[in-house]
Amino acid sequence: MNRGVEWSIHVLLSLAWVDDGKPVPTAELAASYALPVAYLNKQLQALVRAGLLHSVPGAHGGFLLARQPEEITLMDVVSAIEGREPAFQCAEIRRQGMGEEAPRSSFRRRCAVDAAMQHAEVQWRKALASQTLADIRTEVGRHAPSAAKIARKTYGRD
Amino acid sequence: MNRGVEWSIHVLLSLAWVDDGKPVPTAELAASYALPVAYLNKQLQALVRAGLLHSVPGAHGGFLLARQPEEITLMDVVSAIEGREPAFQCAEIRRQGMGEEAPRSSFRRRCAVDAAMQHAEVQWRKALASQTLADIRTEVGRHAPSAAKIARKTYGRD
DNA sequence: GAAGAATTACTCGGATAGCCGGTGTCCGAGTCACCTGGG
């Protein structure tokens, strides 16, 4: 899985903690987690295209959440970075070879291998879609209440 | 996801259909699905290392199942080809930056982001582990009963 | 005709290139804040 997924989730969490209406530039976000600035910016652009972030160009610009944390799921983040195509892609190799002896009707139904693999992938997607940014924010706040305050201080919001 | 996963599942299914104790060479398996012979052989070697296949060297050699189809899950196949490391790997970037201001105790518990991602991945693994080769064989046999016969004929077992 | 050894054909196994996508970097377009000069 792409590295940008982890980066994106942490950055979105930071933006959820700040939440003062002012955009946060990539440089500050990158410094918070010791990440390469330009490459993180590339990932954030993907989040903008996916509608998760809103970008403000120009001086004192930056990024801010485009939706409420309750409306952003982990599935949204993964889809934005990794794309929406399934990891397992059936190439229908069952149709090849076999001397073309199999009757056409055999291929009416979906490939059973594909169905089984997609079923597992759906379970994964459902688990990701059921967890929102707000959920994680709450979970972190329960065991590390200082995280939010540190975030605001790091980004000079206090 | 690696192409070899799809290939492996179909090949293992074919071997489950033949099931006459005689090994099937890579060349015949590859011809069945119009796959590159040498590369398929490489994937099958991975299945041998994982204990799913048994290889017979020399003339009239080939591969045969090392376990009963009921004892081979899709998780086994995916692990054999893709490895056992999780797709999402937490780099603990939360520890970086932030000016090292966060108290050590904050990092005692596992990273919430990692926990959430791993939870989803576990759902995926459970779905894969719950489906065996025998299940898929049954499913295919229900809607395409000729598959088994064609397989045996293709590999010259009739 | 039978037995044994050499030969041949066949198959797995690992070592060796090619290529695509993720990773990382750099520079230009656009925007805002600040400074300066004039009224």
Place this chain on the structure above:
DNA sequence: CCCAGGTGACTCGGACACCGGCTATCCGAGTAATTCTTC
């Protein structure tokens, strides 16, 4: 003192290299069947 224009700095956005892993291929090691020679 107030305002307008110009200047500068800052940030996003897309275009340009680099690299590791998947993809693909080839050749050697090992084995079984076959053939030939000899008794």
